[in-house]
Amino acid sequence: MIVQIAGNVKYPITLDPTVWIFDDRKLTYDEVFNEAEAKAAAEEEDEIKRKSLRFNREIYQQKINPPVNKSINRYEKQRILKGTFLMPLKPFIHTSEPDSKAETVSLVTDEGEHKIQADLLAGALLLFAEEGKPLKEHGPVHLYFEDGSNQDEPIKGIKKIVFQ
Numbered sequence: 001m002i003v004q005i006a007g008n009v010k011y012p013i014t015l016d017p018t019v020w021i022f023d024d025r026k027l028t029y030d031e032v033f034n035e036a037e038a039k040a041a042a043e044e045e046d047e048i049k050r051k052s053l054r055f056n057r058e059i060y061q062q063k064i065n066p067p068v069n070k071s072i073n074r075y076e077k078q079r080i081l082k083g084t085f086l087m088p089l090k091p092f093i094h095t096s097e098p099d100s101k102a103e104t105v106s107l108v109t110d111e112g113e114h115k116i117q118a119d120l121l122a123g124a125l126l127l128f129a130e131e132g133k134p135l136k137e138h139g140p141v142h143l144y145f146e147d148g149s150n151q152d153e154p155i156k157g158i159k160k161i162v163f164q
Helices: 017-022 029-033 035-061 070-082 090-096 118-122
Strands: 003-007 013-015 085-088 104-109 112-117 125-130 142-144 158-163
Touching (some): 003 090, 013 090, 017 085, 029 085, 090 118
Parallel strands (some): 003 158
16 A cells, blocks of 8 residues: 655655644645535535634633533544545655756556656646545555546556656
């Protein structure tokens, strides 16, 4: 369940997608590919925050110590348990410091290698969780391009990213 970034890089690194669920950089599938649904979800979250603030004001006016606001934590927990998440690949590529001469990247999967241009990889996203669970089948990650051109057919089962 790990992905290695290797090849023509200054610092080869190993990624563990199972811990990305706690990373603030993660994006939901809807945020990336379904902007209308993402806006609706953001508005719903804002409404929950507004209701929470209103509730807290009413409690303070009654001079009662308010309980810890668990509704937001519960919402975040539900989001994590049911969400489909992607992680931008750019920060990890930046950390590995690929050589400027590296023009192609080989994505090693169980079914062979896929070669793509290194420039395309900078804007790529890795799907690492579906419905709150790590990808076991065809995992540990699937690669999607930022423009959504391979949204219907992502590159699945990536085990290693090799800069050439």
